[in-house]
Amino acid sequence: MREAAFVKQNKEKWIAFEKAINLNSNIDPDELADGYIHLTNDLAYAQTYYAESKTLLYLNSLASQAHQKIYKNKKESRNRIIDFWKTEFPLFFLQYHKTLGVAFLIFAIATAIGSVSALNDSNFVRLILGDAYVNTTLNNIANGDPTAIYKGGSEIGTFLGITINNIRVAFLAFAFGVITSLGTAYILFSNGVMLGAFVTFFYTKGVFFEANKQIWLHGTIEISVIIIAGCAGLIMGNSILFPKTFSRRVSFMKGAKDGLKVVVSTIPFFIIAGFIEGFITRYSGMPNWLAFLIIGTSLALIVFYYILYPITLNKIDAKYSQKQLHRT
Numbered sequence: 001m002r003e004a005a006f007v008k009q010n011k012e013k014w015i016a017f018e019k020a021i022n023l024n025s026n027i028d029p030d031e032l033a034d035g036y037i038h039l040t041n042d043l044a045y046a047q048t049y050y051a052e053s054k055t056l057l058y059l060n061s062l063a064s065q066a067h068q069k070i071y072k073n074k075k076e077s078r079n080r081i082i083d084f085w086k087t088e089f090p091l092f093f094l095q096y097h098k099t100l101g102v103a104f105l106i107f108a109i110a111t112a113i114g115s116v117s118a119l120n121d122s123n124f125v126r127l128i129l130g131d132a133y134v135n136t137t138l139n140n141i142a143n144g145d146p147t148a149i150y151k152g153g154s155e156i157g158t159f160l161g162i163t164i165n166n167i168r169v170a171f172l173a174f175a176f177g178v179i180t181s182l183g184t185a186y187i188l189f190s191n192g193v194m195l196g197a198f199v200t201f202f203y204t205k206g207v208f209f210e211a212n213k214q215i216w217l218h219g220t221i222e223i224s225v226i227i228i229a230g231c232a233g234l235i236m237g238n239s240i241l242f243p244k245t246f247s248r249r250v251s252f253m254k255g256a257k258d259g260l261k262v263v264v265s266t267i268p269f270f271i272i273a274g275f276i277e278g279f280i281t282r283y284s285g286m287p288n289w290l291a292f293l294i295i296g297t298s299l300a301l302i303v304f305y306y307i308l309y310p311i312t313l314n315k316i317d318a319k320y321s322q323k324q325l326h327r328t
Helices: 003-022 029-049 054-070 080-120 124-129 131-142 155-179 181-204 208-241 248-279 288-327
Strands: none
Touching: 003 029, 003 054, 029 054, 054 080, 054 288, 080 124, 080 181, 080 208, 080 248, 080 288, 124 131, 124 181, 155 181, 155 208, 155 248, 181 208, 208 248, 208 288, 248 288
């Protein structure tokens, strides 16, 4: 059967099942189980004949939502919080990988614009970062320590202050999604321009390597998670602009819930970034290999958890569902 015919034959059934799940209606358990079995049958068929198609991605996502609905009344494990980050969130987030890619693209373009602007206009950095910060950093560069600004204050005070501020920025990027995706895009764009100008400023002063070696110790996780929080805002904003088969109100409620779940997932990573900035970044004399090890490990952690792990876990979950289906 051609994919178009397969979709046409089952589309209404899938949409009805999806609405029943997302509206949190009191579905009869037998009907829910029956619908789930039919869905996994369709999923198995799509995996066989329509590999890597949009239909397969949709059915994977719907099967994951149905699985969560079926087991929502199951006795909660004492490790409920651990289970959220270990399995529930990664399986859920796979459906939003493309949205994450859009958030990254917006941020990357803005960073490039900020960098080019700083290279061509010496006053641009002062406009973006402020005179006080630029003057302080210039004095630090003259004293041979470009990142001395990170050494001010107590370690614990810096850790708490940075962590709280980063979480605030993340929730701001998410909250601006309430005025559609354009609000979150603005937050991503403004932060990207700031980063581009900031990094290029050190390049123009001839201390690019020394400064960036310290900045990206905490910046790798910090910037990555701001982009992920931007993804959360785009999820909510897109739910308003593109309600699909739902009413705009229902679509918004679902988008807000999904976006909030993404933001919550970032909190441990912001704590890690705050810890690094408060306790590690201030040691500018550390060996280069140690600095790059921390930066590389931080990047690998983000890529693994938000990109590779959800893909791998979804494949494992799909295989398990097929085995359970065959047993029945």
